[in-house]
Amino acid sequence: MTVAVAAVAVLVLVASVVVLTGTADADRYVTELDQVVDEPEVPSVVVQCGTNDERHLNADNPVVSPGIPFGAHHTHEYVGNKSADARSTNDSLAAATTTCEKNDLSTYYWPVLRLTDGTGPDAHADGGGLHGNVGEVLKPKSVEIRYAGSPVSAVLPMPRFLRLITGDPAAFTSGYGPNTRARWGCSDKPGRYTTKYPLCGSATTLRTYDFGSCWDGNNTDSASHRTHVVFALAGGACPPKTFPVPRLRVTVGYDVPQGRPFAIDSFAEELRDPATDHAMFVNVMPEALMSEVTGHLNGAR
Template sequence: MVRNKPVTAAVAAVAVLVLVAAAIVLSGTSSADRYVEELDQVAHEQEMPGFVVRCGTNSERHLNADNPVVSPGIPFGAHHTHEYVGNKSADARSTDESLAAAPTTCEKDDRSTYYWPVLRLTDGTGPDAHAEGGGVHGNTGEVLQPRSVEIRYEGNPVSAVLPMPRFLRLITGDPAAFSSGFGPNTRARWGCSDQPGRYTTRYPLCGNATTVRSYEFGSCWDGSNTDSASHRTHVVFPVAGGACPPKTFPIPKLRVVVGYDVPPGRPFAIDSFPEELRDPATDHAMFINVMPEAMMNELTGHLNGAR
């Protein structure tokens, strides 16, 4: 998704006003108002076998305003800054060949790319206040490094899974959720570490607990393509109960959970397209599979053997 709309001071000012208003609203709401219970989902998650890949928390600060899945070949094509773990070379210029040759922060030589918009404290300025993806596109503030990042693959509740094809590209969530009226691609899940299983599409107030962002990717593959024009139709989500729709095949379900230590009382927001006003519902994440085939086979065997 490439955006070429100019950013004006008026747009940036409106974004700040919206964030302030959101903070006021949230600070006056009760826990019951802010959160949505997903008890059935929690029970399902607890039953599913998993395979965790440790990739660190981006201590080397691999950040850029590129999007190698949605806008390959276009520097600053994201118009907001992304945080990466895994492949150390991922940027707008990445190709299958360059990703396969690059080093990684993940264990077992998993060279896959996992990335999502940065989270910032918004009551100050960061070093990119005058840079593309940062202040030029209305995204200001100090970027917070994640406290924790969990990369987890899960099986399918009704069927064995096939290995993911190498160089498979995925996106979850809708970076244009605000302007598109919060449609079916909106999948933002915010929560607090001290209230597991409770999620919201709004910014949560977690106090001294860890602020959590959770991303779940589609896991029903069309059997032939590693990408599609929308970056969505080649891999879709299961239907109720976990079965894959007709003419699709179950693959490992990728779940990424990112935790942050947000100082109590400090306002924060994710990066977004300027017109999305940093709305929390626009949260999204991307993935490129560059896992060694032997590791993918090990992962698939583990998930199928645990069924």
């Protein structure tokens, strides 16, 4: 574990220019990152969980659709808990093994990124081609799991088995509402991002997932998987009747070959829109490890 302080439809690509044969995707690929990250520096802790070398992939969603095989209708990439799937329970997750250091049994997962001019092994399978997600799955180059403190107060430990989602997998059909939190970037343009697919050239393409960090103090889940943990207000304070917990940020990097088209998996009706990017998390850290992380985050206060 590393402790740090941090500011926390068809297309052809020619060089860095996007040439489209249809108009539906014309505005989904950009070379400019038009949004700026502006946030205070806070203590943070990085937990090493690898890059899914074992290729733990499935079309399940143990947070949103537990008990329903292929319930995601698109393929997810996992790090952490090696057993996570539709059948997962608190007991099964706690009894599993993990790719993370210090026996962090948590599960962290997000939709796969595909090179859409290739062929994936699931071209005729649920979550893959049967749900409109075609192409070669691109393995991440890097995955960073970072927990950050609050800029205004100490944080409480996350409760074990807390379940979270960030981003809106239905952002396209819902008109890019308030749950849309897709953040795409390039490694050579730190502090800048876009909700569209970035053309990063030889730089690493980044996907960043920030999770809510203001807990209701009682529940490890809710019907929407959102109302029990919400996002902090401007300035970092939590809304009334919520309590700050470590803020999870997952950053995934890819070496996207220049000149090749790419897209994330999505529900078929979402048309693989980049704004539908999202991620899920189940906290299965041993309580002693969560206490250690929380202590680091509060220690510099």
